[in-house]
Amino acid sequence: xxxxxxxxxxxxxxxxRGNWILVSPHRTKRPWQGQEEGPSKNTLPEYDPxxxxxxxxxxxxxxxxxxYQETYIFVNDFSAVKEDQVDYETETTATADKSSLxxxxxxxxxxxxxxxxxxxxxxxxxxxxxxxxSLVVETWxxxxxxxxxxxxxxxxxxxxxxxESMGCSNxxxxxxxxxxxxxxxxxxxxxxxxxxxxxKNNSCLLCDYLALELEKKERIIAxxxxxxxxxxxxxxxxxxxLVISKKCIKNILEIEGERDVDLFAEIISTITIKYDNLFxxxxxxxxxxxxxxxxxxxxxxxxxxxxFHFLPPLLRSATVKKFQVGYELLAEPQRDxxxxxxxxxxxxxSTELYRNKLE
Amino acid sequence: xxxxxxxxxxxxxxxxRGNWILVSPHRTKRPWQGQEEGPSKNTLPEYDPxxxxxxxxxxxxxxxxxxYQETYIFVNDFSAVKEDQVDYETETTATADKSSLxxxxxxxxxxxxxxxxxxxxxxxxxxxxxxxxSLVVETWxxxxxxxxxxxxxxxxxxxxxxxESMGCSNxxxxxxxxxxxxxxxxxxxxxxxxxxxxxKNNSCLLCDYLALELEKKERIIAxxxxxxxxxxxxxxxxxxxLVISKKCIKNILEIEGERDVDLFAEIISTITIKYDNLFxxxxxxxxxxxxxxxxxxxxxxxxxxxxFHFLPPLLRSATVKKFQVGYELLAEPQRDxxxxxxxxxxxxxSTELYRNKLE
Ligand SMILES: O=P(O)(O)O[C@H]1O[C@H](CO)[C@@H](O)[C@H](O)[C@H]1O
Ligand SMILES: O=P(O)(O)O[C@H]1O[C@H](CO)[C@@H](O)[C@H](O)[C@H]1O
Numbered sequence: 001x002x003x004x005x006x007x008x009x010x011x012x013x014x015x016x017r018g019n020w021i022l023v024s025p026h027r028t029k030r031p032w033q034g035q036e037e038g039p040s041k042n043t044l045p046e047y048d049p050x051x052x053x054x055x056x057x058x059x060x061x062x063x064x065x066x067x068y069q070e071t072y073i074f075v076n077d078f079s080a081v082k083e084d085q086v087d088y089e090t091e092t093t094a095t096a097d098k099s100s101l102x103x104x105x106x107x108x109x110x111x112x113x114x115x116x117x118x119x120x121x122x123x124x125x126x127x128x129x130x131x132x133x134s135l136v137v138e139t140w141x142x143x144x145x146x147x148x149x150x151x152x153x154x155x156x157x158x159x160x161x162x163x164e165s166m167g168c169s170n171x172x173x174x175x176x177x178x179x180x181x182x183x184x185x186x187x188x189x190x191x192x193x194x195x196x197x198x199x200k201n202n203s204c205l206l207c208d209y210l211a212l213e214l215e216k217k218e219r220i221i222a223x224x225x226x227x228x229x230x231x232x233x234x235x236x237x238x239x240x241x242l243v244i245s246k247k248c249i250k251n252i253l254e255i256e257g258e259r260d261v262d263l264f265a266e267i268i269s270t271i272t273i274k275y276d277n278l279f280x281x282x283x284x285x286x287x288x289x290x291x292x293x294x295x296x297x298x299x300x301x302x303x304x305x306x307x308f309h310f311l312p313p314l315l316r317s318a319t320v321k322k323f324q325v326g327y328e329l330l331a332e333p334q335r336d337x338x339x340x341x342x343x344x345x346x347x348x349x350s351t352e353l354y355r356n357k358l359e
Numbered sequence: 360x361x362x363x364x365x366x367x368x369x370x371x372x373x374x375x376r377g378n379w380i381l382v383s384p385h386r387t388k389r390p391w392q393g394q395e396e397g398p399s400k401n402t403l404p405e406y407d408p409x410x411x412x413x414x415x416x417x418x419x420x421x422x423x424x425x426x427y428q429e430t431y432i433f434v435n436d437f438s439a440v441k442e443d444q445v446d447y448e449t450e451t452t453a454t455a456d457k458s459s460l461x462x463x464x465x466x467x468x469x470x471x472x473x474x475x476x477x478x479x480x481x482x483x484x485x486x487x488x489x490x491x492x493s494l495v496v497e498t499w500x501x502x503x504x505x506x507x508x509x510x511x512x513x514x515x516x517x518x519x520x521x522x523e524s525m526g527c528s529n530x531x532x533x534x535x536x537x538x539x540x541x542x543x544x545x546x547x548x549x550x551x552x553x554x555x556x557x558x559k560n561n562s563c564l565l566c567d568y569l570a571l572e573l574e575k576k577e578r579i580i581a582x583x584x585x586x587x588x589x590x591x592x593x594x595x596x597x598x599x600x601l602v603i604s605k606k607c608i609k610n611i612l613e614i615e616g617e618r619d620v621d622l623f624a625e626i627i628s629t630i631t632i633k634y635d636n637l638f639x640x641x642x643x644x645x646x647x648x649x650x651x652x653x654x655x656x657x658x659x660x661x662x663x664x665x666x667f668h669f670l671p672p673l674l675r676s677a678t679v680k681k682f683q684v685g686y687e688l689l690a691e692p693q694r695d696x697x698x699x700x701x702x703x704x705x706x707x708x709s710t711e712l713y714r715n716k717l718e
Pocket of ligand 2: 161166167168169681682683684685686687693
């Protein structure tokens with residue numbers, strides 16, 4: 001990389017999403033007078049009688065959880081989308097009144113799931129063994145297959161909100177999966193760019209990017225035989241990572257066999273442990289898997305490449321996050337440290353969880 | 360509006376930004392067990408010796424503020440972009456290595472300003488008189504003219520982050536203005552859509568939208584002779600508002616004459632007071648003005664229409680915000696109440712500030 005980018009304000013282009021990000025490296029020289037917290041110990045109980053995700057407990061919707069031993073999946077009691085609802089017919093208006101252009105809407109059906117990662121109330125992905133995480137991966141695969149076979153929906157978005165600052169109200173580790181009758185904005189934009197790239201260059205965007213990152217070795221955080229984790233060239237969040245499958249697989253069903261599932265579990269474990277080690281805290285983030293639609297055209301399938309994004313808000317310490325507010329929302333995403341600086345810090349971190357050493 | 364949209368999950372299209380938003384109205388039926396706070400009194404002093412924005416105080420960069428009496432503008436001590444920096448030359452790489460496609464960057468120059476709204480440490484826009492806000496508007500106009508005449512930059516983004524939850528660390532009311540050598544993503548996307556709309560329909564997107572909202576009367580929050588404030592059809596944030604100039608002006612310099620400036624100040628006052636009254640709190644938000652670039656093509660100028668956005672995070676109470684996290688970041692913006700429901704609540708609120716009644 002041209003070293004001048006470590007010093008000057010510049011924009012970088014995200015060819016996957018199709019947008020620009022403003023990078024202001026010198027802003028890290030800003031003095032920080034705020035508080036810094038010490039390492040947090042794991043103080044949650046293994047079972048919490050008031051948690052609506054723990055085994056055997058009642059949920060707020062009234063249902064009772066089974067005495068589950070591994071992962072546990074159920075339909076969200078307050079789903080954002082539902083399987084059955086009345087249809088929405090666009091109003092037939094005189095073209096003169098322009099509302100057909102300016103006030104467009106369409107109905108959305110779907111189904112929302114919650115997946116508890118383990119019965120233990122106090123275990124995050126970073127605390128779980130590779131084998132335990134592999135069970136989560138298997139649950140995701142089964143869910144993908146199930147909704148593909150048994151629902152008419154077009155896309156499944158698997159995502160995890162971790163930590164209160166990322167809107168998670170229950171520390172019992174879980175993710176969600178929302179399936180919808182439409183392809184949502186983010187995967188749709190990525191897919192459009194991947195299809196166009198493929199047409200123009202006769203190759204896969206993420207395969208090409210993967211090869212470049214392996215060659216340049218400037219943004220790599222972790223790697224195994226199945227996956228590469230980088231702070232992408234175009235990262236927006238301070239310690240954002242993009243995790244790319246080394247094989248050009250289209251959806252998680254293609255992660256076949258115990259070894260491949262374990263490699264997937266291992267890279268998740270490595271990243272979440274490094275994240276927690278960075279500021280010696282339970283590192284908050286939103287994470288999500290992008291893959292081929294449940295049903296789509298051959299072109300959509302061919303252009304895809306399984307990857308997942310970790311979007312963590314912390315910037316300077318366990319208590320100081322990067323706010324994505326005025327300028328970011330109204331003008332352009334902006335970041336303070338370069339992706340290369342972030343990658344170097346994450347790269348250097350141990351893969352042994354700090355909490356385990358403290359105990 | 361088709362009343363079915365009050366009940367079913369649906370998506371709405373934002374023709375200004377060119378994106379879709381998922382709306383899940385029934386999600387408001389979710390029980391809420393969280394805390395609700397009582398009305399907050401104004402407890403800040405009028406002058407705080409430790410505030411780096413108060414008159415006569417030292418700033419963290421070392422400079423001392425003058426004993427200003429009205430508004431006060433200065434160059435940000437920790438600007439995200441700067442007027443002078445070395446140039447960035449894209450690396451000339453073999454086309455085979457694809458980095459010219461996948462690792463693109465460009466240098467950005469610019470200048471960042473801070474504008475204090477008043478010498479009083481404890482006055483927000485909602486506390487200020489129309490005359491006092493008019494002085495802020497005049498300051499914005501002077502700044503626009505100044506950077507247009509005396510810098511080579513292409514765009515000025517004026518924005519305010521208000522409240523700790525919107526990344527604001529100093530309650531002394533102020534906004535920022537970042538000028539840049541490029542047109543940032545958000546105004547660029549809007550401009551592209553306004554230009555396309557104008558070509559196709561031979562009219563202005565926001566003029567047409569304004570007329571529609573005035574006719575339908577379903578999303579209006581406030582109005583005067585100069586401005587219309589609505590919860591737009593495509594609002595993403597719970598109580599988001601879009602404020603549109605009734606005249607098709609291109610930039611704020613066209614707000615000429617005392618009366619027009621006062622009308623602008625009045626609509627800002629009305630919205631910020633209603634916001635504070637909604638949950639009887641100092642309502643956090645990010646706000647920004649979108650207008651014609653400082654320099655651009657005739658086509659860009661002609662297609663523009665001055666408007667501003669208020670993006671407030673609170674959803675249910677002074678303490679409960681809407682988190683824009685996992686699904687929103689990785690799949691699609693999602694909201695829980697409809698824009699019509701939000702508009703009805705804001706519309707009904709008094710324009711007398713609750714704090715003044717408490718005193
Ligand atoms: O410039 P400030 O007030 O220090 O910082 C605030 O506004 C900026 C522009 O929206 C953001 O980049 C920062 O994250 C936020 O904390
Ligand atoms: O579904 P939950 O956990 O109640 O809610 C959380 O995740 C959702 C999906 O990202 C968001 O819409 C909510 O704002 C957030 O609090």
